[in-house]
Amino acid sequence: MSTYVILKHLHMTTAYLTVILFTLRLVLDAVGRPGWRQTPLRWIPHANDTVLLIAAISLLFVGGWNPLDQGWLMAKILLLLGYIAAGLFALKLTVARPVRIIAAVLALFQVSFIFHLAMTKPVLF
Numbered sequence: 001m002s003t004y005v006i007l008k009h010l011h012m013t014t015a016y017l018t019v020i021l022f023t024l025r026l027v028l029d030a031v032g033r034p035g036w037r038q039t040p041l042r043w044i045p046h047a048n049d050t051v052l053l054i055a056a057i058s059l060l061f062v063g064g065w066n067p068l069d070q071g072w073l074m075a076k077i078l079l080l081l082g083y084i085a086a087g088l089f090a091l092k093l094t095v096a097r098p099v100r101i102i103a104a105v106l107a108l109f110q111v112s113f114i115f116h117l118a119m120t121k122p123v124l125f
């Protein structure tokens with residue numbers, strides 16, 4: 001298997017895991033189990049997201065992708081920033097519940113859009 005294929009598998013696996021781990025933490029909060037913050041679930045998503053990003057950046061280098069030439073990649077980067085920001089609000093206990101719900105919906109919408117862009121690679125510019 002080529003380096004590119006291995007990196008892409010790693011990137012895709014961690015991409016699915018980021019959604020699963022984010023949703024799991026939202027559900028635990030929603031059912032009144034905020035104690036996950038005192039378990040490995042506190043750091044596992046960060047470790048996963050770090051691998052996701054390292055694999056993404058490696059794909060750019062190994063695959064010769066340039067976000068300035070590929071609109072869908074630039075859009076992914078911007079949406080990733082939005083996903084991170086909304087995700088932070090969604091999981092912050094000190095933030096009012098309605099705001100956290102809106103932030104959770106926004107985060108899930110943005111990460112779904114990232115998947116859509118990754119799979120369809122539309123020509124944006």
Ligand code: HEM
Nearest residue numbers: 012015018056057059060065073076077080114115118119
């Ligand atoms: C939460 C963030 C991200 C998610 C959920 C995600 C998801 C995915 C998925 C599912 C694929 C596989 C698409 C396919 O079926 O072919 C993919 C491919 C890829 N992603 Fe990401 N991605 C994310 C962030 C990024 C970032 C920040 C970059 C770089 C700027 C990036 C660069 C790439 C590249 C270069 C490919 C390979 C395209 C190909 O070979 O077909 N991704 N991504």
